[in-house]
Amino acid sequence: MTDPAVTLRLKDVSKTFGIVNVVDSISFDVKAGESVGLVGPNGAGKTTLFNCVCGQLQNDHGAVYFEDQPLNGMPTYRRARLGIGRTYQRTEVFPDMTVRNHLLVAERVHSGTGRLWKDLLNMSKPTKEEIEVSDRVMDLVGLMELADTPVAALGLGHCRLVELARALAGEPTLLLADEPSSGLDERETAAMSAVLRTVQRERGTAILLVEHDLEMVSEVVDRVVVMDLGSKVAEGTFDEVMANPAVRYAYLGESA
Numbered sequence: 001m002t003d004p005a006v007t008l009r010l011k012d013v014s015k016t017f018g019i020v021n022v023v024d025s026i027s028f029d030v031k032a033g034e035s036v037g038l039v040g041p042n043g044a045g046k047t048t049l050f051n052c053v054c055g056q057l058q059n060d061h062g063a064v065y066f067e068d069q070p071l072n073g074m075p076t077y078r079r080a081r082l083g084i085g086r087t088y089q090r091t092e093v094f095p096d097m098t099v100r101n102h103l104l105v106a107e108r109v110h111s112g113t114g115r116l117w118k119d120l121l122n123m124s125k126p127t128k129e130e131i132e133v134s135d136r137v138m139d140l141v142g143l144m145e146l147a148d149t150p151v152a153a154l155g156l157g158h159c160r161l162v163e164l165a166r167a168l169a170g171e172p173t174l175l176l177a178d179e180p181s182s183g184l185d186e187r188e189t190a191a192m193s194a195v196l197r198t199v200q201r202e203r204g205t206a207i208l209l210v211e212h213d214l215e216m217v218s219e220v221v222d223r224v225v226v227m228d229l230g231s232k233v234a235e236g237t238f239d240e241v242m243a244n245p246a247v248r249y250a251y252l253g254e255s256a
């Protein structure tokens, strides 16, 4: 890959579980600062593809490139340090920990200062720089007023923002967001969309968004890739792909 405008390039990426091609020769690019939606029915292979990008899984075939660098074989923590951040489909937060402490731990995991075990047992004093980074992230996603609140006291909408903030604590170039609106009501979903747009606009972060809420997808992304049963079935603007018969078939069972 030699195009500096391309942040993520997937080239024929495949992942097989047993005899099933869960991800089947997927190729597409995410350009620098671009927001791309990755949509498709349940079981299409979207989360598995995310895992191949982050390194939780290694793809069997094909290649993943991040800013010109082939990632194959590279462990998750090194990919994170290169600038790939992600959120998970299921919210995983620590109930007793405050919003700020979630971010401080995420920063330390990211920077690999080796103090993590100490932090998990009893948070050692954060540095001025660490506080500044956590302030910037909380400001970006609108959590500043809740900095010292334990997440057990927050609703799901705020918990999802904490997760997002945690992924942003390492100031990634590419954010992979796996169903950030899952379980949220309409108002919370609109708030999440607004935050993602702000992240893209203010930080220039490229975003790959897996999302079932198509209204949210239409509001947040510049372009959409559609997967079904492991394969890419369409790519284009939101309106283009939604008018595509193969997409309507995958989603609605309409005859193609």
Ligand SMILES: Nc1ncnc2c1ncn2[C@@H]1O[C@H](COP(=O)(O)OP(=O)(O)OP(=O)(O)O)[C@@H](O)[C@H]1O
Binding pocket: 017, 022, 040, 041, 042, 043, 044, 045, 046, 047, 048, 049, 089
């Ligand atoms: N570790 C695994 N071992 C075996 N099969 C798996 C594994 N992980 C996922 N699968 C299967 O791979 C397929 C794709 O799963 P994946 O979670 O990637 O889909 P998805 O598009 O993210 O779906 P959803 O929209 O429901 O989150 C599914 O059939 C799933 O059961």
Ligand SMILES: [Mg+2]
Binding pocket: 046, 047, 048, 089
């Ligand atoms: Mg999934």
